[in-house]
Amino acid sequence: MRKAEELMLAGLLQDIGMLALLEVLGEDYARLVERAEDNAALLAAEREWLDCDHAAVGGWLARQWNLPALLREAVIESESPASDTTFNACVAVSGHVADIWLAGADEAHAEEAHRSAALQAATRLGLDYAAFLALTEDMIAALPEVCAMFDVPPAPPARIQAILEQARELLVVRNLREIQEAARARKEADEHEDRARRLAEEVRRDPLTGAYNRSQLEEVLEKEFDAATRHGWPLSIAFIDLDDFKQVNDRWGHLVGDDVLRNFAKALMRHVRSSDFVARYGGEEFLVVLPGINEEAAAHVVRRILSEVAGVAMAHVNGQPLHITFSAGLATQGALEQFRHVDDLLRAADEALYGAKRQGRNRVSVGTISA
Known part of the structure; x- marks a missing residue:
């Protein structure tokens, strides 16, 4: 239970650096965030402008506040390409999962958020897409309790249903793609084997008559x-x-x-x-x-x-x-x-x-x- 609470706290704190930058830099930082197409673009813009990113700023704040090392490291690694621990990996993936809920009604944006979150879950946590879909369903089931705990209104039912349907559609598409890729790989392997067999047979044959050499x-x-x-x-x-x-x-x-x-x-x-x-x-x-x-x-x-x-x-x-x-x-x-x-x-x-x-x-x- 304590680990779950620590994960939730780390997830809430992982982007605290953005609030700090907005407080210090004001409209200039707000425009930077608005112009960024995605999180990767935002990080690149921050590093170009400030020689650091909001994860580093959040980690500095966590040290100033004397937060436990577990939380400090999770904030710092939240935007790193890889994570040292499963705890930090869960925090980093949670940021990408949050983007699914923030995508709004833009289907293309929502689909890309789903793909990005699923990729991060696979890379950092070893979850295949079926497991990621199950995780999404578990989160949706837990929404009423979480919203009541924080006294916030739940997302509209239509939005929740749209997120779930899109996750399921992506699973179907992914499975179909895997089937197609497997079939293509099998065909290529068969063709390679057939080509190798023909070449081996050609080496054994007399080129003029086709009889063996x-x-x-x-x-x-x-x-x-x-x-x-x-x-x-x-x-x-x-x-x-x-x-x-x-x-x-x-x-x-x-x-x-x-x-x-x-x-x-x-x-x-x-x-x-x-x-x-x-x-x-x-x-x-x-x-x-x-x-x-x-x-x-x-x-x-x-x-x-x-x-x-x-x-x-x-x-x-x-x-x-x-x-x-x-x-x-x-x-x-x-x-x-x-x-x-x-x-x-x-x-x-x-x-x-x-x-x-x-x-x-x-x-x-x-x-x-x-x-």
Whole structure:
């Protein structure tokens, strides 16, 4: 109870310096107060004119009157940007709350007073807006008792209702803004995550064909080879080389050659499973990783792709379709073949590829450990 009485007394005294300045400076100070748009402007004008403000004057008066240190410090800190104690913070916030009641019928002024008081309550006391609204409602409920205690007439009911409604409206607006800001923050985070994911994917891809690049291939192939060896399931790879691709570049130019590579890569990726892996190994060479596929099934898959790709134009030159074929070398880590290292598996597929080319191209050859 004593603390509440001390808070009330400090709240009443916090602007005592303004009365002292008005008494000493008269009309000059009255005009200064009238010209100030808000409390911050008044403090700035006081400091420019007097090299101090009304809070400092009030603190000096409190010392002259030998008021307790608790009250003196509360008056001095009432206009400080921060407070050392909760007691002083409550006194400072009370001045901003009082501005709500002094705002009158000017809606813009009243709304700004509400915002300022709520901001001070949040900054100095850690109260969110819902708690500040509850505080406003408690103050309104206590008005009859306080007015009777000081023998002053209460504010008109319409004014009290207007203050309460405005406080509630600001809470709704604030909640809506927080919801919108949260949604915007979530959207920005999602966009950032999506952008980061796209950039990471671009780093893994060959820029011309969209197939995975060599470095990503090495990482995936090492992982799949280790898994197949450890768990005993098959892993097949197919080394693919476009037949006579140099002639395409020499005859039609590199732009046509690039079209062929792009369209071939798309066709290749279209004809494999989502769990399979297509990479550009270099130049016109591609490598397909087929996890869980044995040698027989892998040969069937690659021969089907060879047949279907041969019927699709990979580019058009002077309006005429350009078709290509490819040679492929297969190697499988499985029950029949157990390669010691992933490089041995690659070497077997590479040797099978050159075997297919020696046999006349446009075919699939299977490599072994002894190959």
